[in-house]
Amino acid sequence: MKSLSWMAISLFIVCLIAAGLLSRVYTVTKIQIEKQKQDGIQKQLSQVLPEAVSFRETIDDTLWLGFDKDNQQIGIVFRTAWQGYAGPIPILVGLGNDTVIRKIYIASAAEGLKETPGLGFKIRETSFLEQFYNKMYKEIQLVKDGGTIHAITASTISSNAVINGIRAGIERFQSNLDGDTNSVQDLQIDTTTGATESDYEK
Amino acid sequence: MRNKKSKRLQYLFNGIILENPILILMIGLCPALATSTTAKDAFGMSVATSFVLICSNIVVSLIRKFVPESVRIPIFIIIISTFVTIVDYTMQAYVPTLYRVLGVFVPLIVVNCMILGRAEAFAYQHNIFDSFLDGLGKAVGFTLVLVIMSIIREYFSTGEIFGFVIGPRFIISQPMLFMIFPPGAFLLIGLLKAFINKFIIKPEPTD
Numbered sequence: 001m002k003s004l005s006w007m008a009i010s011l012f013i014v015c016l017i018a019a020g021l022l023s024r025v026y027t028v029t030k031i032q033i034e035k036q037k038q039d040g041i042q043k044q045l046s047q048v049l050p051e052a053v054s055f056r057e058t059i060d061d062t063l064w065l066g067f068d069k070d071n072q073q074i075g076i077v078f079r080t081a082w083q084g085y086a087g088p089i090p091i092l093v094g095l096g097n098d099t100v101i102r103k104i105y106i107a108s109a110a111e112g113l114k115e116t117p118g119l120g121f122k123i124r125e126t127s128f129l130e131q132f133y134n135k136m137y138k139e140i141q142l143v144k145d146g147g148t149i150h151a152i153t154a155s156t157i158s159s160n161a162v163i164n165g166i167r168a169g170i171e172r173f174q175s176n177l178d179g180d181t182n183s184v185q186d187l188q189i190d191t192t193t194g195a196t197e198s199d200y201e202k
Numbered sequence: 203m204r205n206k207k208s209k210r211l212q213y214l215f216n217g218i219i220l221e222n223p224i225l226i227l228m229i230g231l232c233p234a235l236a237t238s239t240t241a242k243d244a245f246g247m248s249v250a251t252s253f254v255l256i257c258s259n260i261v262v263s264l265i266r267k268f269v270p271e272s273v274r275i276p277i278f279i280i281i282i283s284t285f286v287t288i289v290d291y292t293m294q295a296y297v298p299t300l301y302r303v304l305g306v307f308v309p310l311i312v313v314n315c316m317i318l319g320r321a322e323a324f325a326y327q328h329n330i331f332d333s334f335l336d337g338l339g340k341a342v343g344f345t346l347v348l349v350i351m352s353i354i355r356e357y358f359s360t361g362e363i364f365g366f367v368i369g370p371r372f373i374i375s376q377p378m379l380f381m382i383f384p385p386g387a388f389l390l391i392g393l394l395k396a397f398i399n400k401f402i403i404k405p406e407p408t409d
């Protein structure tokens with residue numbers, strides 16, 4: 001009988017020590033883990049919209065407004081995605097108030113890019129990405145469709161997905177831009193449906 | 203005395219070639235196949251696994267006299283999963299990029315049969331120092347194979363090693379893409395096993 005009770009007690013003691021140790025490790029690392037997550041997003045945001053010094057999240061993990069040091073809104077950063085060859089391609093786009101794209105960032109494999117290494121993955125190369133820098137909506141198209149983008153050889157689907165994703169993102173979010181250059185500044189966007197006030201009036 | 207010393211050296215060095223966990227004992231194959239796509243990831247994975255293996259060997263050996271035989275397996279699992287969770291949190295906090303690449307394979311160290319296998323087969327019967335040596339030897343063996351595999355796979359599929367471009371241009375322009383996919387891993391581990399059987403482990407005459 002002694003061994004039977006010892007069985008339960010020994011298991012209990014081991015569990016108790018393990019639980020105590022883990023709760024300690026959890027509280028110590030928790031702050032750092034949160035900080036890493038925030039830092040990661042902030043770094044990407046200022047990478048695609050370099051003039052902005054601070055960002056405010058308006059739609060959770062999708063849309064951020066960028067502000068300069070005088071707290072004037074100078075542009076937006078949004079996350080968009082389009083079906084590529086092997087899965088959706090997540091793209092982060094920085095758009096200035098003048099509706100010109102500043103920079104774009106395409107997620108790495110660790111962040112959810114599923115394209116074929118060596119083929120579709122070339123959409124992450126600078127030579128392809130640079131084609132989008134400082135371009136306007138109407139220029140974001142393949143050359144054969146009247147735009148300025150050259151698709152990557154043997155990766156047409158991935159290249160097209162980037163173009164379509166960016167176009168769809170601009171169409172959806174440009175009403176959040178603030179500035180004299182666009183006429184849609186008075187529209188209020190409904191964060192749940194993405195519909196604008198004018199949609200409700202219809 | 204001398205005999206004891208040589209035995210200890212044997213515990214340490216057995217894990218590297220003669221009892222190499224992956225190529226000879228054929229345990230812990232899953233992470234070896236899955237995380238050896240680039241040398242950096244493989245090295246990170248090896249460090250995490252080695253830490254858990256050595257710590258669990260020490261703790262199991264430390265408490266082996268108090269652990270009733272009938273509940274030893276649950277106790278081993280609790281010890282191993284505690285260390286894995288510590289590694290998991292620590293990696294998430296201090297090396298988030300590596301953590302995101304390794305993803306689910308960090309928590310899966312819990313079910314790496316190499317670790318439970320050493321706890322059960324070695325640490326439960328040996329003293330702390332011997333268990334530490336055994337864990338260290340197996341960890342070095344595991345790390346070596348993972349890093350060798352990943353260097354070969356990364357090189358042939360991208361022309362890079364640890365992210366640095368090395369070697370002739372034709373590998374970079376026409377890489378052997380399949381090496382980065384699972385079939386490449388299976389093929390390579392088979393070739394390594396064949397190599398070790400042919401040249402390193404000489405077949406011993408049976409007594």
